Amino acid sequence: MSAGITIDAITGRIARAAASVGRAAGAVTLVAVSKTHPADAIRPLLDAGQRAFGENRVAETAGKWPALRDHYPDVRLHLVGQLQSNKADEAVALFDAIHSVDRPSLVTALGRAMDRAGRRPDCFVQVNIGEEAQKGGCTIAALPALLARARAAELPVAGLMCLPPAGVEAAPYFALLAKLARDEGVAGLSMGMSDDFETAVMIGATHVRVGSALFGARA
Template sequence: MAVASKAAGRAPADTSLIAVTKTFAAADIAPLIAAGHRHFGENRVQEAAAKWPALRAATPGLTLHLIGQLQSNKADQAVALFDVIHSVDRPSLITALARAMARAGRQLPVLLQVNIGAEEQKGGCAIADTPALLAAAREAGLDVTGLMAVPPADREPAPYFALLAKMARELGLPQLSMGMSGDFETAIQQGSTMVRVGSALFGARQ
């Protein structure tokens, strides 16, 4: 990450490392916490609920990011468990999260997920719909800080990262959640402020 930042003329501190711990047990995660790492990401609310309350009780100051798709009926649980939500992609979820945050008395920062490659099988709002979704989120009182995307797996990611960065600039959003184990260096070069890395830290998933 530091090498990629230097090559792009950016400060290493400008990009946070989110350690993606989906499918890994608390025993696998504990060494990273002991080493001082504080930002972690999970894909599923149910899995996070099974392991993170105990980990957080043992080590205050951890920040937990929800990076996977969120069902509207799990909004209350997500707001209670997580500190940042990266995957807001539709009006119904905006409504559910706004109500959940009001009930919990918590205002979590959120990012809008963009289907940057227009892939039918992926979540995220369409590129053309992103300004309207941002307006709806702000009207509902959500604190939208940036955009998130996953580029198509079989294509060069740089153009997709560049497009997301351009969208964020035009929308006045400072955060960019983009880049994973195989392409985080490219993402940093294109302006990512948060990379979501799992297998490069923990090894291959089962």
């Protein structure tokens, strides 16, 4: 299956899921998670019209994307992996959205980096929605304070992000994130991946992060 057909298939599924709950397909951004995949694997998606891509690591993005962006300047890059505070300047320079804001020290580092750079990527606050020790994200209890801190630092808070626990039904976790977003007055919901993005769309996702369904399994 070609990349173009694959993109069409995924966007079609997004559109049907959105329509089933009275949402417009255009309300959902498909972020093609291209982490670990080389430029040659990404170009067919770019040629098919895909413009939002997700990467996990600053160094990989810096090595891979500048040349691609020379040919596709309207690409928007989303950082979907954890971010170290000492990489904040590089992240602000490279990415148009950061989906993993999860602690006060990172908020401070990003605020300073944005002030220095004069550009302010969208920020999603990551919530550890399943309270899993091995995952990033702030606790649910800490969310109001972290959001307040992010706003005080003039981070453009676009929404919330989560990674539900693996191997269980994701819908309750997506619904909880949607409730938290409503309670905190934020509009964006970065949730849903290859196995559950349709469920996420039906519950209100504004950004779905799809990797393996587009690129195949990573080595």
